[in-house]
Amino acid sequence: MQWETVIGLEVHTQLTTQSKIFSGASIAFGAEPNTQACAVDLALPGVLPVLNQGAVERAVKFGLAIGAKLNRVNLFARKNYFYPDLPKGYQISQFELPIVEGGALTIQVPSSESGQAESKTVRLTRAHLEEDAGKSLHEDFHGMTGIDLNRAGTPLLEIVSEPDMRSAKEAVAYAKALHNLVTWIGICDGNMQEGSFRVDANVSVRPKGQQEFGTRREIKNLNSFRFLEQAIDYEVRWQIEQIEDGHKIQQATVLFDPDTGETRMMRTKEEAHDYRYFPDPDLLPVRLDDDLIAQMQGELPELPQAKQARYQQDYLLSAYDAGLLTQSLAHANYFEAALKTLNTDDLTVGAKHVANWMNGELASALNKADLSIAQSPISPDSLAGLLKRSADNTLNARLAKEVFAAMWAGEGEADAIIEARGLKQMSDSGEIEKIIDEVLAANQKSVEEFRAGKDKAFNALVGQVMKASRGKANPAQVNELLKKKLAG
Amino acid sequence: MIHANLKQLSALLAENKTSSVELCTEYLDRIAALNPTLNAFITVDRERTLAEARTADARRAQGEAGPLLGVPIAHKDIFCAEGWLTTCGSKMLSNFVSPYDAHIVSQFKAAGMPSLGKTNMDEFAMGSSNETSFFGPVKNPWDLKAVPGGSSGGAAACVAARLAPAATGTDTGGSIRQPAALCNITGLKPTYGVCSRYGMIAFASSLDQAGPMAQSAEDCALLLNAMAGFDRRDSTSLQREQEDYSRDLAQPLKGLKIGLPKEFFGEGLSADTAKAIEAAIAEYKKLGAETVEVSLPNMGLSVPVYYVLAPAEASSNLSRFDGVRYGHRAAEYGDLTDMYEKSRAEGFGAEVKRRILIGTYVLSHGYYDAYYIQAQKLRRLIAQDFIEAFKQCDVILGPTAPTTAFDLGAKNADPVQMYLSDIYTIAVNLAGLPGMSLPCGFGTDGRPIGLQLIGNYFAEAKMLNVAHQYQLATDWHQRKPEGI
Numbered sequence: 001m002q003w004e005t006v007i008g009l010e011v012h013t014q015l016t017t018q019s020k021i022f023s024g025a026s027i028a029f030g031a032e033p034n035t036q037a038c039a040v041d042l043a044l045p046g047v048l049p050v051l052n053q054g055a056v057e058r059a060v061k062f063g064l065a066i067g068a069k070l071n072r073v074n075l076f077a078r079k080n081y082f083y084p085d086l087p088k089g090y091q092i093s094q095f096e097l098p099i100v101e102g103g104a105l106t107i108q109v110p111s112s113e114s115g116q117a118e119s120k121t122v123r124l125t126r127a128h129l130e131e132d133a134g135k136s137l138h139e140d141f142h143g144m145t146g147i148d149l150n151r152a153g154t155p156l157l158e159i160v161s162e163p164d165m166r167s168a169k170e171a172v173a174y175a176k177a178l179h180n181l182v183t184w185i186g187i188c189d190g191n192m193q194e195g196s197f198r199v200d201a202n203v204s205v206r207p208k209g210q211q212e213f214g215t216r217r218e219i220k221n222l223n224s225f226r227f228l229e230q231a232i233d234y235e236v237r238w239q240i241e242q243i244e245d246g247h248k249i250q251q252a253t254v255l256f257d258p259d260t261g262e263t264r265m266m267r268t269k270e271e272a273h274d275y276r277y278f279p280d281p282d283l284l285p286v287r288l289d290d291d292l293i294a295q296m297q298g299e300l301p302e303l304p305q306a307k308q309a310r311y312q313q314d315y316l317l318s319a320y321d322a323g324l325l326t327q328s329l330a331h332a333n334y335f336e337a338a339l340k341t342l343n344t345d346d347l348t349v350g351a352k353h354v355a356n357w358m359n360g361e362l363a364s365a366l367n368k369a370d371l372s373i374a375q376s377p378i379s380p381d382s383l384a385g386l387l388k389r390s391a392d393n394t395l396n397a398r399l400a401k402e403v404f405a406a407m408w409a410g411e412g413e414a415d416a417i418i419e420a421r422g423l424k425q426m427s428d429s430g431e432i433e434k435i436i437d438e439v440l441a442a443n444q445k446s447v448e449e450f451r452a453g454k455d456k457a458f459n460a461l462v463g464q465v466m467k468a469s470r471g472k473a474n475p476a477q478v479n480e481l482l483k484k485k486l487a488g
Numbered sequence: 489m490i491h492a493n494l495k496q497l498s499a500l501l502a503e504n505k506t507s508s509v510e511l512c513t514e515y516l517d518r519i520a521a522l523n524p525t526l527n528a529f530i531t532v533d534r535e536r537t538l539a540e541a542r543t544a545d546a547r548r549a550q551g552e553a554g555p556l557l558g559v560p561i562a563h564k565d566i567f568c569a570e571g572w573l574t575t576c577g578s579k580m581l582s583n584f585v586s587p588y589d590a591h592i593v594s595q596f597k598a599a600g601m602p603s604l605g606k607t608n609m610d611e612f613a614m615g616s617s618n619e620t621s622f623f624g625p626v627k628n629p630w631d632l633k634a635v636p637g638g639s640s641g642g643a644a645a646c647v648a649a650r651l652a653p654a655a656t657g658t659d660t661g662g663s664i665r666q667p668a669a670l671c672n673i674t675g676l677k678p679t680y681g682v683c684s685r686y687g688m689i690a691f692a693s694s695l696d697q698a699g700p701m702a703q704s705a706e707d708c709a710l711l712l713n714a715m716a717g718f719d720r721r722d723s724t725s726l727q728r729e730q731e732d733y734s735r736d737l738a739q740p741l742k743g744l745k746i747g748l749p750k751e752f753f754g755e756g757l758s759a760d761t762a763k764a765i766e767a768a769i770a771e772y773k774k775l776g777a778e779t780v781e782v783s784l785p786n787m788g789l790s791v792p793v794y795y796v797l798a799p800a801e802a803s804s805n806l807s808r809f810d811g812v813r814y815g816h817r818a819a820e821y822g823d824l825t826d827m828y829e830k831s832r833a834e835g836f837g838a839e840v841k842r843r844i845l846i847g848t849y850v851l852s853h854g855y856y857d858a859y860y861i862q863a864q865k866l867r868r869l870i871a872q873d874f875i876e877a878f879k880q881c882d883v884i885l886g887p888t889a890p891t892t893a894f895d896l897g898a899k900n901a902d903p904v905q906m907y908l909s910d911i912y913t914i915a916v917n918l919a920g921l922p923g924m925s926l927p928c929g930f931g932t933d934g935r936p937i938g939l940q941l942i943g944n945y946f947a948e949a950k951m952l953n954v955a956h957q958y959q960l961a962t963d964w965h966q967r968k969p970e971g972i
Binding site for chain 2: 048088
């Protein structure tokens with residue numbers, strides 16, 4: 001039987017406010033346990049929550065960025081359950097009337113047939129504000145559990161998608177696009193190691209062609225795109241196997257173990273809590289007025305999709321190139337800075353040149369070193385400096401790569417390296433002719449072969465000339481002069 | 489001096505005829521003598537009180553002169569007070585020393601009022617007789633066999649017995665007004681949002697409101713001046729201009745329209761209470777007021793609505809008492825669930841458990857719409873009734889409680905009977921209106937009777953004016969219990 005995978009994602013993004021969503025305590029990562037938890041975070045008797053306006057503003061920005069409906073009146077509710085790292089015994093979250101409803105995100109997915117990227121729209125269900133819980137530390141305390149409430153009350157925007165994705169690859173593409181968007185508009189730092197962007201995946205399978213969804217299982221807390229893909233792939237195989245073996249899938253929450261690459265059950269639906277949601281009487285309904293919305297709209301930068309379209313239109317870049325250059329705000333900023341410094345007469349030529357280098361040499365170097373574009377040892381200005389020498393034929397392609405490597409190694413700017421290493425391309429025809437004469441004299445055999453009609457011999461001679469010039473001769477000039485000499 | 493009211497004490501201090509230290513010492517001595525009988529205080533800390541009194545005297549010596557400076561006050565044990573044991577009448581918090589001051593407590597500190605201690609109360613303010621306190625019931629100073637009312641029973645008893653000239657209380661369904669009535673003192677519950685709830689241990693957040701309890705309306709006005717005001721730590725606290733609640737006290741009542749809801753004078757009201765209220769109405773007519781019959785057709789629903797909404801909020805508010813970070817934790821337990829169950833089973837009393845169970849039930853999946861949502865709708869209808877009534881009158885008048893104080897233990901077996909003792913007060917909380925109780929006579933059993941006034945939103949000053957004029961014409965509020 002042919003199976004179809006259905007995936008919806010719930011992503012918890014930590015917002016970039018200074019303080020917590022309902023208290024004034026700091027949310028900086030990595031502090032000593034319980035040093036960033038005030039009376040409100042500890043849920044001392046009598047304390048009350050006060051909503052951080054910054055969290056509301058960030059949620060509004062997100063809603064505007066995805067073309068969603070903003071609920072002008074939205075509500076905070078209490079989600080009641082007991083756990084030691086949940087100090088109040090309830091989480092303040094939004095249930096009915098979330099701040100953001102609907103909206104959509106366009107993603108690029110590689111088509112299985114053509115290998116070309118195709119765009120697809122993933123619909124969003126809602127995004128709501130809530131507070132994070134603290135952390136339970138089960139190791140390090142023999143026979144006990146340590147509770148760290150630094151994280152308790154950290155503002156989160158939980159972004160819920162419709163079950164619109166049909167493969168792990170699509171889920172990853174969506175997660176990456178979302179990650180790009182929230183960091184792009186500055187509402188989340190996107191740091192997945194520190195838990196600023198956490199993904200839960202709802203996964204089910206159904207026979208191809210069937211309308212209704214299969215029973216889903218929710219994979220909790222995936223903190224890397226790689227784990228997201230592995231976990232979904234495993235889960236899909238497991239579910240298909242179960243069904244084909246005649247078992248029914250039970251609605252459940254599961255955890256992914258990166259060590260084994262498997263998912264394992266946390267709890268079934270029967271064990272699920274009745275959270276007894278009700279509107280939090282300590283907080284007033286949140287009202288979004290026109291001024292706030294207009295202000296947030298004004299603060300939004302040009303969004304990734306708009307920028308990509310503009311790159312394609314203004315610079316005649318391919319969708320592929322433009323997509324890569326807008327994969328993050330840092331990429332786009334890098335691109336634009338390098339292009340500006342390069343300052344070519346024809347911007348489309350310069351743009352293509354920068355794009356080739358960013359998506360080629362620079363991307364592979366960063367990838368190999370496991371660095372982000374923001375951490376690149378070569379600044380956009382420096383890269384432009386190198387590209388200038390390539391554009392004015394000072395460097396041929398091979399030499400340009402050599403200079404790039406030296407820049408990467410920290411040897412300085414392109415011009416300084418060219419100078420220090422004497423790498424200037426040889427364009428003086430007299431000098432090149434002298435070398436050609438020497439090479440022809442020393443390789444009479446090849447000359448005869450060429451004259452006997454063997455084209456290969458010509459290439460061998462070019463190679464010899466290039467070698468003799470230590471790679472500095474302009475290859476086009478070598479070709480031309482050599483042809484002339486041999487003809488003469 | 490001990491029998492003087494707050495305003496008189498304020499004058500004595502202003503004229504340097506006494507000091508805060510002297511005053512506090514007298515009250516502390518009286519508390520030491522009478523509290524073993526009355527059980528009005530859970531915590532008394534002589535040294536701490538005297539230290540605060542010395543600070544007040546020093547402030548006066550430096551030229552400060554607020555009307556409350558140096559006059560002591562007793563705080564209901566629901567208010568967090570830095571360095572004070574703050575139990576909320578529960579075993580659950582019997583070891584909790586607050587690291588911070590409630591807004592109300594810091595307001596009174598700023599006004600220079602030393603704290604005489606923390607008063608007894610029904611556990612987590614759940615009760616109408618003060619019998620649910622982990623620290624034992626409070627005795628009514630008028631009759632030691634009688635309850636003082638609740639939940640601010642300790643506060644009412646200590647003002648009545650002159651163990652303190654003033655006290656703070658909280659009122660979720662009548663917890664200031666009903667004990668004030670049963671103990672012959674004056675107590676006021678402000679409009680919801682007038683006093684910050686920060687640091688006041690929550691029972692039912694949408695209903696809880698702090699208020700003053702004292703010998704007279706005039707004293708309550710002075711206290712409310714210090715209590716009221718916006719506090720950004722409480723999102724439900726209202727941002728309004730500071731007002732002087734004493735400003736209208738002297739206004740004559742000529743032409744005042746008093747609304748008499750027919751629902752307040754029907755079945756269930758005892759004959760002696762009805763008679764005392766009739767007499768009070770006659771007194772008001774003598775003062776130039778007119779009466780008009782009004783109707784609150786949905787008032788009969790207020791007790792059931794309240795006993796859905798208040799427990800629902802309470803069940804969630806009390807979840808933080810889990811034995812993890814503070815408060816009572818069972819000595820021995822197995823796993824985490826066992827720790828929760830044992831700690832909460834041991835830490836909470838029967839009435840608190842009953843309400844947590846009711847609240848959990850009405851919020852449960854499948855019951856929420858039928859109970860919680862329905863109750864919220866009815867709550868709006870009840871509030872609407874008052875809005876209609878206030879189109880015809882300036883204040884509403886009626887009894888505070890259906891009977892005088894009942895005997896200790898009389899209603900313990902029947903929670904519904906107990907709940908009905910708040911039948912005239914609960915609707916006011918559901919509507920968020922201000923209300924107060926003032927003494928207006930005594931029953932055939934010699935126990936006090938309270939008159940309830942209900943004002944329109946933010947009409948505290950008007951209500952206090954109406955109460956004060958009555959207290960100028962009568963002396964019920966000056967009567968004090970004999971024999972203690």
